[in-house]
Amino acid sequence: xxxxxKITSLIVPLDRAxxxxxxxxxxxxxxxxxxAGFGPYLFDExxxxxxxxPDMDCTNRPLNKDFVLNKPEYQGAEILLARENFxxxxxxxxxxWALEDFGFRAIIAPSFADIFYNNxxxxxxxxxxxxxxxxxxxxxxxxxxxxxxVDLETQKIVTPDGREMGFDIDGNRKYRLLNGLDDIALSLLxxxxxxxxxxxRAKRAxxxxxx
Amino acid sequence: MSGKTLYDKLWEDHVVYTEDDGSxxxxxxxxxxxxxxxxxxxEGLRLASRKPWRQSRNLAVADHNVPTTDRDKGIADPVxxxxxxxxxxxxxxxGITEFGMADARQGIVHVxxxxxxxxxxGMTIVCGDSHTSTHGASGALAFGIGTSEVEHVxxxxxLVQKKAKNLLIKVNGQVGKGVTAKDIVLAIIGKIGTAxxxxxxxxxxxxxxxxxxxxxxxxxxxxxxEAGARAGLVAVDxxxxxxxxxxPYSPKGNDWFMAERLWQQLYSDADAVFxxxxxxxxxxxxxxxxxxTSPELVVAVDETVPDPALEPDAVxxxxxxxxxxxxxxxxxxxxxxxxxxxxxxxxxxxSRIEDLRAAAVVVEGKKVAANIKQALVVxxxxxxxxxxxxxxxxxxxxxxxxxxxxxxCSMCLAMNADxxxxxxxxxxTSNRNFEGRQGYGGRTHLVSPAMAAAAAIAGHFxxxxxxxxxxx
Numbered sequence: 001x002x003x004x005x006k007i008t009s010l011i012v013p014l015d016r017a018x019x020x021x022x023x024x025x026x027x028x029x030x031x032x033x034x035x036a037g038f039g040p041y042l043f044d045e046x047x048x049x050x051x052x053x054p055d056m057d058c059t060n061r062p063l064n065k066d067f068v069l070n071k072p073e074y075q076g077a078e079i080l081l082a083r084e085n086f087x088x089x090x091x092x093x094x095x096x097w098a099l100e101d102f103g104f105r106a107i108i109a110p111s112f113a114d115i116f117y118n119n120x121x122x123x124x125x126x127x128x129x130x131x132x133x134x135x136x137x138x139x140x141x142x143x144x145x146x147x148x149x150v151d152l153e154t155q156k157i158v159t160p161d162g163r164e165m166g167f168d169i170d171g172n173r174k175y176r177l178l179n180g181l182d183d184i185a186l187s188l189l190x191x192x193x194x195x196x197x198x199x200x201r202a203k204r205a206x207x208x209x210x211x
Numbered sequence: 212m213s214g215k216t217l218y219d220k221l222w223e224d225h226v227v228y229t230e231d232d233g234s235x236x237x238x239x240x241x242x243x244x245x246x247x248x249x250x251x252x253x254e255g256l257r258l259a260s261r262k263p264w265r266q267s268r269n270l271a272v273a274d275h276n277v278p279t280t281d282r283d284k285g286i287a288d289p290v291x292x293x294x295x296x297x298x299x300x301x302x303x304x305x306g307i308t309e310f311g312m313a314d315a316r317q318g319i320v321h322v323x324x325x326x327x328x329x330x331x332x333g334m335t336i337v338c339g340d341s342h343t344s345t346h347g348a349s350g351a352l353a354f355g356i357g358t359s360e361v362e363h364v365x366x367x368x369x370l371v372q373k374k375a376k377n378l379l380i381k382v383n384g385q386v387g388k389g390v391t392a393k394d395i396v397l398a399i400i401g402k403i404g405t406a407x408x409x410x411x412x413x414x415x416x417x418x419x420x421x422x423x424x425x426x427x428x429x430x431x432x433x434x435x436x437e438a439g440a441r442a443g444l445v446a447v448d449x450x451x452x453x454x455x456x457x458x459p460y461s462p463k464g465n466d467w468f469m470a471e472r473l474w475q476q477l478y479s480d481a482d483a484v485f486x487x488x489x490x491x492x493x494x495x496x497x498x499x500x501x502x503x504t505s506p507e508l509v510v511a512v513d514e515t516v517p518d519p520a521l522e523p524d525a526v527x528x529x530x531x532x533x534x535x536x537x538x539x540x541x542x543x544x545x546x547x548x549x550x551x552x553x554x555x556x557x558x559x560x561x562s563r564i565e566d567l568r569a570a571a572v573v574v575e576g577k578k579v580a581a582n583i584k585q586a587l588v589v590x591x592x593x594x595x596x597x598x599x600x601x602x603x604x605x606x607x608x609x610x611x612x613x614x615x616x617x618x619x620c621s622m623c624l625a626m627n628a629d630x631x632x633x634x635x636x637x638x639x640t641s642n643r644n645f646e647g648r649q650g651y652g653g654r655t656h657l658v659s660p661a662m663a664a665a666a667a668i669a670g671h672f673x674x675x676x677x678x679x680x681x682x683x
Contacts (some may be wrong), residue, residue, distance in 0.1 A: 092359035
């Protein structure tokens, strides 16, 4: 997994609450058996004026010029600013895959749906929960060329005029993300504890251990 | 010391190890697998030369991409076919049991699990699908995970988790005629919103929940995720125990008696403390219909489409206006004046035998309205289908003008050929009314099976509780 330390980047304001994972990456693209290549189809139904299909070449598709991701001033942005309950709906990890593949490294919102939030950390994508007033402030403040710095180590967001906003993050998740660590390898360090748990549980619930 | 909630008990029973910061390694008793969220996980195992920790704790079934007609001809769409074939190959390579497309037990993973007794009370159950919350109906801790976690469970039989908070939703009293589990859960979501359960595990309790069958409880827990909660729970009682007796994978002999004793402890202690408690009066719940593009945008069938101008919150108001535009509706329009193009009865929310019976009662001896282009009934599994046919329900549907299909997820998310065309309006028993969910530009209204059936006959929404003799 890609590590996340500190970035300074343009920020795209996506001013909608309850953005669901069906909107982030529509179902037809979930038929892929690969993990990469979802970026061109991110927000497909909002970004393009035609209907997207898997493996479609997106270079000549008609763009919805009103959709914020298509605006010239936000090209190259690595930070997404969103509203309440971002990533609700399906558990599809294709949503963070598409955001990451598109080029996003961090998402700022007042709240995230639980499964989506969790999935971000498996993909080097940092979801930042910020108070609704602060998010509101950012929505009002963003203008052409506006860049934010996100520093995971110090857990701070810094505005262009030097104002700092702190954010909370679970220690374990922060450590894994800062170091780009593989969760499975870490969990397998506890193999003996897992086996001990199984031996003890088998006495209480033997029907779960008739292999 | 105060007592424990059901969630506390299930959590504590599965902790392998807890870190200083509170994140825990949780043991997973059952892992369900389907074709959409697993290929990249199996690929990850292969790349790291890892094997499943315990093959026997996994069950796979293809459901999202499978066709609901002409099963013997296979899958026409090559991309869908490759995904299902990849599941077959991965299960063979990694030694995992799969109910293939030709197996009578094939169906929607969340219908198959309980039906087979693969998912049982007291278990931790996960699947790369958000509607895994369904299995909480049996007093199990069940939740959806992403593909990285699918790989993690395969490799370690564990997950790294932090404990959620406890939310108790009590539905007091009894529901009126024509009001079902679907209406109860939609009313709850309408009240707390789609983010209301974020960070919580919801336990559903109260007289109206206790009165539900296992099927009804599954409908409720299925949609806990639509209220933002990864997991929903219902305490074990005789209804639960009776349901699991003699299921193919249920414990047998002495194990059964031991399991029964253990399962009878799966309830929240009387002095348990919840972080939040919410109460609802069941008698006030009417049949529900969603009007927008989020399950929280829901009203009773005898109401009108809400007016965004009356919403004080700017972000919400914008959301409502966008929803009205997408749905092609006007504020103030009566719900019963909304005419429909298609009707879908199915999905992991409402495709079990009880759901089909409730719909069949309404359509018996009647005909689908002329303006309905298509009315589908998609049973949740091959065994539900067979049982419905044994009871003659298929004939009632077909005689009324419905299509009787093969089991799968079908038009709930339109990954197979069953979908809405742009602008088409559908009464659907599924769980999500998001933009494009049932097909590009499609308009979804979430309702109960009886409400969907009644809408198919009338061509527009009708209050099923007002129908003569609707024994639902």
